[in-house]
Amino acid sequence: MKYNTILFVFLLVMVSCGQDEEEVYTDFEISFEQPANFPATTYDFEDNPITTDGFILGRKLFYDNRLSLNNGISCAECHNQSHAFTHHGHDLSEGVHAGVVGTRNSQPIQNLAFLEDFTWDGAKEMLFDQPLIPITEEVEMDETMENVIAKLKEDSVYQELFTAVFQSEDAINSVNLLNALSQFMGAMVSSNSKYDKYVRGEVGGSFTDLEKEGLALFQQKCANCHSGELFTNQEFINNGIGENSSLPDETGRARINSPNPFATVEELKTRDDYYQFRVPSLRNVIKTYPYMHDGRFVMLSKVLDFYDDDTYPLITKMDNLDSRLIQTNSNGEEILGIPMTEGEKVAILAFLETLTDNEFINDERFAKPN
Amino acid sequence: MKNLRKWAFLALTTTALISCNNDDDSMGNENEGTHVSAVLKFEHSLGLGDEFTLTDSEDNQQNLELTKFKFIVSDVKVTTTNDEVVALSNNDAAELIDLANADETDVVRMYLTGIPEGSYKSISFGVGVSQEVASGSTENQIKLMELAEQDSEDMVWSWNPNSYIFSKIEATNLDVTTTAPTNLQIHVGNKGGVDGFRTVELIFPETLTIASKISPSIHTNVSIEKLFTPDAPGIEVAYDAIGAHGGTDDASINFSDNYANIFEIEHLHPNEAAINLEDVEMDNHAHDDEDSEDSHSH
Numbered sequence: 001m002k003y004n005t006i007l008f009v010f011l012l013v014m015v016s017c018g019q020d021e022e023e024v025y026t027d028f029e030i031s032f033e034q035p036a037n038f039p040a041t042t043y044d045f046e047d048n049p050i051t052t053d054g055f056i057l058g059r060k061l062f063y064d065n066r067l068s069l070n071n072g073i074s075c076a077e078c079h080n081q082s083h084a085f086t087h088h089g090h091d092l093s094e095g096v097h098a099g100v101v102g103t104r105n106s107q108p109i110q111n112l113a114f115l116e117d118f119t120w121d122g123a124k125e126m127l128f129d130q131p132l133i134p135i136t137e138e139v140e141m142d143e144t145m146e147n148v149i150a151k152l153k154e155d156s157v158y159q160e161l162f163t164a165v166f167q168s169e170d171a172i173n174s175v176n177l178l179n180a181l182s183q184f185m186g187a188m189v190s191s192n193s194k195y196d197k198y199v200r201g202e203v204g205g206s207f208t209d210l211e212k213e214g215l216a217l218f219q220q221k222c223a224n225c226h227s228g229e230l231f232t233n234q235e236f237i238n239n240g241i242g243e244n245s246s247l248p249d250e251t252g253r254a255r256i257n258s259p260n261p262f263a264t265v266e267e268l269k270t271r272d273d274y275y276q277f278r279v280p281s282l283r284n285v286i287k288t289y290p291y292m293h294d295g296r297f298v299m300l301s302k303v304l305d306f307y308d309d310d311t312y313p314l315i316t317k318m319d320n321l322d323s324r325l326i327q328t329n330s331n332g333e334e335i336l337g338i339p340m341t342e343g344e345k346v347a348i349l350a351f352l353e354t355l356t357d358n359e360f361i362n363d364e365r366f367a368k369p370n
Numbered sequence: 371m372k373n374l375r376k377w378a379f380l381a382l383t384t385t386a387l388i389s390c391n392n393d394d395d396s397m398g399n400e401n402e403g404t405h406v407s408a409v410l411k412f413e414h415s416l417g418l419g420d421e422f423t424l425t426d427s428e429d430n431q432q433n434l435e436l437t438k439f440k441f442i443v444s445d446v447k448v449t450t451t452n453d454e455v456v457a458l459s460n461n462d463a464a465e466l467i468d469l470a471n472a473d474e475t476d477v478v479r480m481y482l483t484g485i486p487e488g489s490y491k492s493i494s495f496g497v498g499v500s501q502e503v504a505s506g507s508t509e510n511q512i513k514l515m516e517l518a519e520q521d522s523e524d525m526v527w528s529w530n531p532n533s534y535i536f537s538k539i540e541a542t543n544l545d546v547t548t549t550a551p552t553n554l555q556i557h558v559g560n561k562g563g564v565d566g567f568r569t570v571e572l573i574f575p576e577t578l579t580i581a582s583k584i585s586p587s588i589h590t591n592v593s594i595e596k597l598f599t600p601d602a603p604g605i606e607v608a609y610d611a612i613g614a615h616g617g618t619d620d621a622s623i624n625f626s627d628n629y630a631n632i633f634e635i636e637h638l639h640p641n642e643a644a645i646n647l648e649d650v651e652m653d654n655h656a657h658d659d660e661d662s663e664d665s666h667s668h
Contacts, residue, residue, distance in 0.1 A: 047508055123529040128508055132528040145519040174519060175512045259562035259619050260612075261527065262555065 028365055030055040032113070035191035037199050037229045043113035043127060043186045048179045050187050054165045056369075058184025060158075061177065063368045066151045068141035072096040075134065075181075078106040081367055084190070084284035084360070085109035091295025095140040102139040103247050105295035108288050110190040110360065111281065116234050120277045120293040121253045127182050145174045152177070190283050190360035198354070199229075207354065214351025221338045222307075222348070224324050231282040231355070238276045240306075240325055240336065242316030244294050252276045252293070272320045283355050300352060304345045309337040403646030407485035407580050409587035410493070413636070414439065414476040416594050418469050421544065424554070424598050427608035434541035434554055434609075439594060440468040441537035441629075442517060442525060443480065444503060445496040445569070451489045451577055458484065460503065460510055466517040466525065479587075481647055490578045493588065494571040497629045498536025501560055501567070505532075532560040536567060537629070539597065556612050558626055564619050566626035572635050579640060587639045593632045600631040 030052045034041065043050075062079075065071040078093045079085040087093045087106035094101050104120055118124040123133065134140040135148060152158045153172050162171035165180060195215075197205025207215070218226075227233040236253040244250060253276035254268040268274060277293045291297040297306065297313075305311040307325075315325060315336040329335050340348070360366075416422055416436050423431050446463040448456050465480045472478045499514055518525040518534050525535040541554035558566035578586055598607050604627060611621035 047506075119529075123531070125531040126505065129528075129533050132523075132526065132533060136523050136526070136528050144522045145515075146522075173512050174515050175508050179508055256530070257562045259564035259622060261530075261557050261559070261561055 028052070030187050030365065032187055033189070035189065035196070035229075037196060038111075038189075038191060039114055039228060039230065041113045042116055043182075048128065048182055048186075050183045051165065053161070054180055054183035055187050055365075057161045057165050058180040058182065059366070059369060060161070061181055062184055067135055067143060067148055068096045069143045069147075070096065071151075073141065075131070076368060078134075078140075079109045082287070082361060083108075083289075084287040084357075085188070085366075086288045089289065091290045091298075093140075095137070096142050097138070100139055102137070103250055104293055105290060108281070108284060109185055109188055110283060111188070111230060113186040113189065114230055117278060120280075121256050122236060122278055123256050127185060128178050131178055131181050145177075148177065149174060188360075188366055190357040192359040193283065193357040194354040195351075196357070208350070210347050210350045211354055214347035214349070215354075217340075217344050217348050218351050221340065225279045225322075226282050232279040234278065236273065236276040236278055237322045238274075238318055238320045239279075240315030240317065240321050241275070241277070241292055241296075242318075243275065244296065247294060250275075250294070274320065275318060276320070282352060284357055284361070285352050286356050287361065300349060301345065304340065304348060307338045307340070308345070309335045309339045403648045404483050405582055406481045406483055406585040406645045406647055406650065408482045408578065409585060409642075409645075410480040410482065411587050411589045412467055412478045412480065412592050412633075413589065414469055414472060414478070414592045414594060416469075417472060417476040422541075422595060424595070424609040425606075426552075426610045432609065433544040435544055436469075436539075436541045436594070438469070438538055438540035440466060440470070440525070441497050442466055442499060442514070442534060443495045443497065444499050444514060445494075446482065447494045448482075448485055448490050449492045449494075451491050456485060458482065461513045464514050464517060466520065479650070481650055483647055485580045487581050488579075490574065490580060492571060492573045494569055496567055496569050498558065498560070498567040499532070499534040501532060501565060504534060504560070527557075527559055527561070530559060530561055535559045539594070552610050554609055556625065558622070564622055566622065568626055568629045570630050570633050572633060574638060575635060576638060576640070578638055583644055584640075585642055585645045587642055589636045589639065591634045591636050593634070596632045597625060597628045600628040604628050604631045 030050060032041075032043075032045070032050045048054075061067065062075045065074045067074060073096050076085075078087040078090075078095075080088050082088065085108050091105055092101040092103065093106050107120070112118070112127050115127070116125070118127060118130045119133065124130045132145070135143050135145060149172055152162075158172060162176055162180075163169060165171070166176045194205060194207075197203065198207050199205075223231075225233055225235070225237060225239070238252075249265055251265055251268040251274055253273040254271040255263070257273050258268055258271060260267070285291075285300065289298060289300070291300065291303050297303050302313065306313045306315065309315075309327075315321070317326075317336055321336070325337055327335050327339070416439070418436055418438070421433060421435050423433055426432050443463075443465045444460050446458045448458070450456070462484055463482055467478050467480065469476065469478065499511075503510065503514070514534070525538070526533050527535055536558045538557050539554065540556075543553050560567060572588075572590065574588070578588070580586070596604070598609055600606070605624040607621050607625045607628065611618065612625055
């Protein structure tokens with residue numbers, strides 16, 4: 001269900017029914033605006049239009065610890081605005097249980113209204129039901145939807161908000177909870193980096209020579225995967241990231257594509273989608289460290305050393321290593337990765353810096369309401 | 371189009387909210403409740419804790435004890451004797467049939483409401499949730515999701531594009547002597563390109579009359595063993611050929627196909643006294659056992 005959706009402007013007049021002091025109503029309107037340089041949306045606006053009060057409800061939920069076991073943590077624990085909604089410096093994330101970490105690096109909550117699949121392995125095809133994973137996974141929030149709903153129903157503020165947004169009396173249920181979270185996350189568009197201003201010819205968008213060189217190199221060496229304005233072709237690819245011996249159950253895309261829900265790691269290893277991961281967007285990449293599905297590289301320079309054909313860490317050649325990362329040199333020898341000089345790396349890094357969108361990272365509408 | 375309908379709906383519900391504070395239900399019943407149009411009585415061939423025998427892929431007989439059997443019912447449709455198809459909303463008619471909630475005779479009842487008065491010749495329903503429904507309107511999945519989320523999301527694969535688990539059968543292998551004492555554990559859904567959603571059509575042995583004075587019941591046998599040993603033309607499936615133990619897509623497709631084989635109408639009780647949904651729901655909750663044994667296995 002993909003719709004090419006245009007421009008939604010919802011003028012919502014909040015009738016002042018705020019007896020609740022806590023609920024300071026900030027004066028803004030949320031409208032989903034299609035950035036001029038972006039691809040078509042995938043978000044289902046017909047099913048779940050983004051409205052200001054739906055957004056506000058979704059935001060309240062996103063920052064609410066009650067979505068987790070013993071009210072321990074909220075979504076924002078691992079999706080922190082100052083780091084483009086990732087987990088500030090963590091490779092893997094501790095969930096609600098102290099000392100128990102998950103197996104993946106937290107992903108940025110940005111531009112999700114344009115994505116075809118969600119999570120590193122594409123476990124979900126709709127933003128709508130993605131939060132089922134963090135809420136119920138033991139290594140994340142380890143709560144049940146039934147408990148969350150019961151907790152929210154005890155709160156009269158939520159009762160009012162859900163009824164206002166979903167126009168029915170008994171509106172607190174898991175579909176509406178998920179729809180509200182979707183509205184909030186769907187509206188989180190990051191499209192005002194220096195790079196965006198550069199391509200749109202706007203003020204603040206002048207590139208230095210080094211940044212221009214970096215852009216050209218990026219387009220030549222990286223944009224066949226990190227393509228377009230989202231900097232991802234949204235394919236699932238084995239990019240040569242080798243197995244992580246401390247995460248022996250990781251199989252990447254194979255787990256999702258296998259018809260067998262009980263398939264063993266050994267069985268999944270034989271599939272040609274083993275260790276494939278979704279090509280990540282590189283927007284705000286400076287802020288989203290550490291890198292890769294397991295956060296194994298702390299610094300971007302290490303990522304470039306990895307892609308490079310000669311500097312450590314090296315590319316691992318599994319049978320399904322993407323062919324775009326296998327080249328032959330003038331002697332007819334196979335080389336893995338993307339040849340880059342140290343100078344070229346400096347230029348690419350300079351370009352990647354231009355993808356930071358400070359307006360997004362400081363946008364108060366997305367911040368925890370006080 | 372869909373958008374228009376949605377707004378029309380919103381407008382309607384808003385008006386409804388404003389206009390009607392008095393609680394008369396649009397159903398318009400004489401006795402202040404939701405009339406049950408018909409009852410689907412699923413009488414299972416086995417109860418939880420019963421022993422049964424299945425053949426494994428090496429042709430050995432394995433003795434098993436049934437520990438779980440449940441499936442989601444969606445997309446219920448009834449067909450009149452004039453061939454008009456009446457589709458019931460999943461927000462009313464969807465149900466989770468769970469043997470754990472059966473009575474002493476292994477019967478689980480499902481209550482259908484809102485069927486227009488008239489004469490009917492057949493009923494059909496889906497086992498599981500179709501891809502169309504799962505990726506369609508979220509508003510139409512409010513009940514389905516609630517059903518799936520019971521007992522700690524027992525019918526949810528949160529990490530699968532189609533979140534619903536359609537059916538589960540689990541049994542303990544009692545033959546400790548065999549080399550592979552593999553317990554039975556088959557969970558069906560739409561996963562990795564294999565869609566286990568199946569539609570079951572049941573023809574009534576006589577015309578079923580739906581009327582406000584009665585709540586007729588459709589007594590249906592559920593032959594659990596036929597999932598493995600169906601009547602022809604179904605294909606037999608070794609119990610260990612699916613799931614954890616080197617399962618093949620073919621076996622899971624055959625197994626899913628066999629769902630259509632396990633239901634058979636035994637007879638109708640055409641003139642049973644009218645009942646209200648509110649009464650039976652209260653009754654049902656009294657039976658509900660709270661415990662949800664943790665069966666997390668992935």
